[in-house]
Amino acid sequence: MGRVGREFGATTGRPRRCGWLDLVALKYAVKVNGVTQLMMMKGDVLSGFDKLKVCTAYRYRGEVITHFPYDIEPENVTPVYTEMAGWSKDLTQLTEADALPDTLLAYIDFLEQELKVPIKIVSVGPDRKQTIHR
Numbered sequence: 815m816g817r818v819g820r821e822f823g824a825t826t827g828r829p830r831r832c833g834w835l836d837l838v839a840l841k842y843a844v845k846v847n848g849v850t851q852l853m854m855m856k857g858d859v860l861s862g863f864d865k866l867k868v869c870t871a872y873r874y875r876g877e878v879i880t881h882f883p884y885d886i887e888p889e890n891v892t893p894v895y896t897e898m899a900g901w902s903k904d905l906t907q908l909t910e911a912d913a914l915p916d917t918l919l920a921y922i923d924f925l926e927q928e929l930k931v932p933i934k935i936v937s938v939g940p941d942r943k944q945t946i947h948r
Contacts, residue, residue: 820932833897834867837928844931853935854925855919858944862898866921869893870928898924905938909948922948 818896871880878894885891896915901915908914910930914922914936920935936946 834869834893836869836893836926837925838869838872838880838882841929844929849931849936852925852929852931853937854922854933855937857914857936858905858938860900861944862902866895866898866900867895868898868924870896906944908946909943910941911915911936913944 819904844852844938872883872895873892874883875890885893898921899917901917904916905914906920911919918936922936926933932948935946938944938946
């Protein structure tokens, strides 16, 4: 994922940490910051995965929780993932939301339902022109 998305430090060249979307943390950020719209970047980087994972809960001290805990030390928190179908279509030439793969649209719909916030922009490449408004 990091290699495909070219996630390396500009100065050091060190690889950046990349992983599946943590919906629990994102819900918390949306709530705390009063977010009313979102943008999804790097949609093209997710192309080619058979399955996508979304962290929808945590296993926290022996219990499954769906809220952001106070103590997020790795020994206390294990992500619980929901799997979704991926897509293999090259998104980089797309210019309209209607052309996005059905599985990507289902992924976006799932996120919007969980977050209760619309995703208004989907980026399908690094160029400014590779931005789809929904």
